[in-house]
Amino acid sequence: MRAATAERLHHAYLIVGRSGVGKLDFASLLAHALLCEKAPDKAPCGECSRCALNAAGTHPDINRLDWIDNARVISVDQIRKLTSQLTLTTTYGPYRVAIVNKAHTMTRAAANGLLKTLEEPGAGVILILLADNDAHLPVTIRSRCQRVVLPLPEKSQALEWLAGQKVSNPETALEFAHGAPLLARDRASEVDLGAISDVKLRFMGFLTRDFESTELARITADVLGTRDALTLFLQWTTEHIKTAELSAPNSRTSSNGHRSERRFLSRALERLQDALRLDNPSLKTQTVLEGVLADIRIMRVRTRAETVQ
Ligand SMILES: [Zn+2]
Known part of the structure; x- marks a missing residue:
């Protein structure tokens, strides 16, 4: 103007x-x-x-x-x-x-x-x-x-706008649309946002505690396709790294446990990225997710074993 x-x-x-x-x-x-x-x-x-x-x-x-x-x-x-x-x-x-x-x-x-x-x-x-x-x-x-x-808006701004558009569960809708508010609004009616936020809770549990990966794969495949599921897993893992303050590599508070956790999470990220890159549409979502999540579980066990040595 x-x-x-x-x-x-x-x-x-x-x-x-x-x-x-x-x-x-x-x-x-x-x-x-x-x-x-x-x-x-x-x-x-x-x-x-x-x-x-x-x-x-x-x-x-x-x-x-x-x-x-x-x-x-x-x-x-x-x-x-x-x-x-x-x-x-x-x-x-x-x-x-x-x-x-x-x-x-x-x-x-x-x-x-x-x-x-x-x-x-x-x-x-x-x-x-x-x-x-x-x-x-x-x-x-x-x-x-x-x-x-045209950049993505600030998350708080996008959430406020979505709430004004009467989108229920705006947080999950925005995550599902990778931060793009209009896409979030348009897709909110296509997917079960409540079920996705349940998947997120379980996935975070899987990352931080031990969780049965087969069950998580099954529940996720019920509501999401392969690409959407893997993209959300990636997003949630990145978010977990940020919020758990695990990203600072030389932080003074960094303990052995922290370092080990960081190593595990960066391996998990790589595995998810590979899966997304190699995504084969002819494979069943549940089969793909079972494989990826089982690998991530093994990574956790191995990373812990390395730390103990
Ligand atoms: Zn005018």
């Missing part, structure tokens, strides 16, 4: 951030502010006639591109249509804004099709590309955009 006020807006922005962090909402807000009669020095007023058009999704100076019918790609035909629309003069204000959601899924031809517009955008054209991971975008695209990283 400061750039808009100073008339120093870049003609193309690449907004990068994890899935579910709110890139599309952010881009829409930005576009609405640019098109509002009263902005661009602040958020859209929500009262003027152009804001009303935006609220109805019918503002003629804004174009949105997204997957059609869950196509999983942005096609060259979509880009061609967009680039021809961008040559039209604007109806109201100085700007014509285009938002390309999931730009990282543009086909090669689509990305090439967008290049010319990026090189020679028409007057007042502002392109906003959104990408979960911009490593998938060609350098030719990336180098012509101003990159804006």
